[in-house]
Amino acid sequence: MSVAPSVRSVRTAAALGTLALLTACATPQNRDPMEAFNRKVFGFNEAVDTAVVAPVARGYVAVTPQPVQTGVTNFLNNLKDVWATVNLFLQGRVGEGAQNILRVAINSTLGVAGLVDVATELQLDRKDEDFGQTLGTWGVPSGAYVVLPFLGPSTVRDTAALPLDLYAGPTQAFSEVRDINVVRGLNIIDVRARLLGASDLLGDVALDKYTFIRDAFLQRRRSQVYNGDVPEEAYDDEPQAWWQPTLPAEGVSWSLPTGSTLNTARPTLGWLPTHQTASLVAVPVNEQAPQMSGPTPEEMAGLRESLDVR
Structure with a gap:
């Protein structure tokens, strides 16, 4: 009999128990019962961003022509639209889900693998959906506010949905570890580059x-x-x-x-x-x-x- 599955089961149960406890601790008057801990994680994330992520994003913006930046954003958004489509159907928004299928199909073909956002020009706007939003639509409360290392702001509900969101995200279209890491890195840099002005x-x-x-x-x-x-x-x-x-x-x-x-x-x-x-x-x-x-x-x-x- 293997011990590993039992260990994983205990860890999973402990994680779920912790999430349930955090949800119970959150009240209308205090949505942030872990504020002291969250502020420490926030400070850590700020230090990492200042030392590594923001400088890389600034360098990316400085050396990359704007059309290329737009193409990268469109490419990543097209990959994200696939998982957004699944969530639209899970939320019961069948019409919008069908529209999103059409959006992905158009951008993947006429848009040259998503590098050009043709669908938006055709008034097929993006629907930015994830499984955390789907759980909210199903009536799952958000629970306490949580700051995750490297990933930033979240809630108990969104943290519970995060593994599935990461698994079914843009990297799902790739099988090679190298390609997955490239897409993950591009996504981080692209998002941070687009937030430079706002964060400053x-x-x-x-x-x-x-x-x-x-x-x-x-x-x-x-x-x-x-x-x-x-x-x-x-x-x-x-x-x-x-x-x-x-x-x-x-x-x-x-x-x-x-x-x-x-x-x-x-x-x-x-x-x-x-x-x-x-x-x-x-x-x-x-x-x-x-x-x-x-x-x-x-x-x-x-x-x-x-x-x-x-």
Whole structure:
């Protein structure tokens, strides 16, 4: 009798038990019960990014012509569209799944193995779906916020789905270890290169980068699960105040760039840069919570220029 399967079973059970415990620990008032640990992992990831990933991405952008960069992005997206199609069907979105099959077929043939995104020009837009979103669609709660080494922000639900997402991702089209490693490396560099501008700006405007990324990630994942149409009850598990402001609930001051407006809808991101200062805004989560609709692209360009972000 082999001992290995038993060991694997114990490890699997322990992992599932840990995930279940983390899910139970998360509450509407505290979506991040592991914050102390998560911040350490976040710091480690930031150090790796600063020392290795970001410099490689900058070098890639510097030496690679833009058409080649676009071709790499399109090629990788075409591979990802295959797994997205499977998830669309698993979510019961049959029509969109069929459309995605057509998208992959067009880009794989007319688009020269996906190097050219012909389908988008034909108004067959990408559907960025993964198994974590599928589990959310099936009613699995997101659970606690988790920061994974090297991989970054996640939740208990997304972490449980991660092995399948990695297995069925872009590398599934290749069998040779060398090819798999090349595709993985290209995907990391491509994603990081496309985020260079945003990460540089974020470093200048966010008072607490960890908190900003966490809250923005959790909001984005919720929006993805509901395809942008989040029902009111989905906000019940949302923290009462995004930035845990020390300011009183009333009298919160707002710093708005010219042309930005306030409305009474649910808040999206709890920050807003201005030309003079860069600050986070405390956003109370309630029915009358103000939401910022700015800055405009022109204002963002002005901010980037004033901060000398490249």
